[in-house]
Amino acid sequence: MTPDTAGNPEFFDVFFDLAESGFADVRRGFGGWVPEVYDLMEGDFEDDIPHILSLAAQAGGPILDLGSGTGRLTIPLLRAGHEVIALDSDPRMQEMLSLKASALGGGAEKRLTQIQADLRSFRIPAPARLAVCSTNTFLYLGSLGAQREALAAVRENLAEGGRLWLDVFVPKPNPSATEPYLTSLADPETGRLLLYGAQSRDDHFTGQSHVNAFTIVFHQGRQPDIFVQEWTYSWLHPNELRLLLESEGFELLELLGDYEGDEADDTSIQMIAIARKTR
Numbered sequence: 076m077t078p079d080t081a082g083n084p085e086f087f088d089v090f091f092d093l094a095e096s097g098f099a100d101v102r103r104g105f106g107g108w109v110p111e112v113y114d115l116m117e118g119d120f121e122d123d124i125p126h127i128l129s130l131a132a133q134a135g136g137p138i139l140d141l142g143s144g145t146g147r148l149t150i151p152l153l154r155a156g157h158e159v160i161a162l163d164s165d166p167r168m169q170e171m172l173s174l175k176a177s178a179l180g181g182g183a184e185k186r187l188t189q190i191q192a193d194l195r196s197f198r199i200p201a202p203a204r205l206a207v208c209s210t211n212t213f214l215y216l217g218s219l220g221a222q223r224e225a226l227a228a229v230r231e232n233l234a235e236g237g238r239l240w241l242d243v244f245v246p247k248p249n250p251s252a253t254e255p256y257l258t259s260l261a262d263p264e265t266g267r268l269l270l271y272g273a274q275s276r277d278d279h280f281t282g283q284s285h286v287n288a289f290t291i292v293f294h295q296g297r298q299p300d301i302f303v304q305e306w307t308y309s310w311l312h313p314n315e316l317r318l319l320l321e322s323e324g325f326e327l328l329e330l331l332g333d334y335e336g337d338e339a340d341d342t343s344i345q346m347i348a349i350a351r352k353t354r
């Protein structure tokens with residue numbers, strides 16, 4: 076089955092030209108995130124933080140932040156006094172988190188262990204009581220096989236009865252599959268201007284969306300930075316998620332549709348799985 080390429084072919088031409096131009100930093104996989112602009116694009120999102128802090132307070136022990144990025148969750152967890160193990164494969168994301176943790180003061184950075192590793196295969200120094208995987212990071216693994224490997228790795232690194240909190244979109248047609256998504260963002264702090272474009276090709280047979288994107292960052296007084304990004308989402312239907320968790324040694328305790336504790340249903344945009352390690 077060929078992917079649905081109903082989108083705008085010109086977008087893909089721009090993408091491929093940029094990728095081959097030699098001017099762009101090309102990033103494949105891992106959600107295509109550009110660490111330098113992550114906070115500008117996503118840093119304001121705070122809706123999930125109270126929910127995670129309350130689960131962390133119940134769990135105690137080290138909290139494992141899976142795909143920790145620049146620390147959007149790690150920093151509030153450290154502020155709340157938790158020990159945090161922040162795992163991310165991107166060294167630049169790790170550097171940015173490290174700077175933020177040092178700026179917290181009060182010895183907070185001593186409660187932080189940073190691990191640069193792939194979610195599919197890692198080992199942390201002490202078993203975690205709670206692992207959190209936010210904002211679709213689990214879907215960026217790109218295939219069911221990779222998601223299975225990641226769950227097996229998480230289970231091995233959780234304490235007996237430890238919990239996993241997993242936040243992913245309910246599968247839906249990707250809006251950028253028909254029209255390219257284009258946006259610009261101004262950064263008042265630095266004067267940067269960011270131009271972002273993305274388009275995806277959906278493969279309904281495999282349940283994957285293949286995304287191509289570019290990010291151009293304009294600066295005052297110097298050449299722009301150009302990034303091109305290419306990654307795959309592997310969508311999971313609610314029942315698939317439940318089966319996947321069960322097959323990897325987890326019991327699904329709750330499937331929520333929001334951070335206030337309401338159950339997911341057919342109107343939900345996202346699903347938040349809270350699962351317990353069973354073996």
Ligand SMILES: C[S@@+](CC[C@H](N)C(=O)[O-])C[C@H]1O[C@@H](n2cnc3c(N)ncnc32)[C@H](O)[C@@H]1O
Nearest residue numbers: 105142143144147163164165192193194209212
């Ligand atoms: C959407 S960001 C989430 C960052 C942060 N947790 C938050 O909520 O803002 C996804 C992060 O996961 C990391 N990531 C993606 N795939 C990964 C993998 N296979 N192994 C380790 N880290 C991964 C990326 O580098 C990125 O920092």
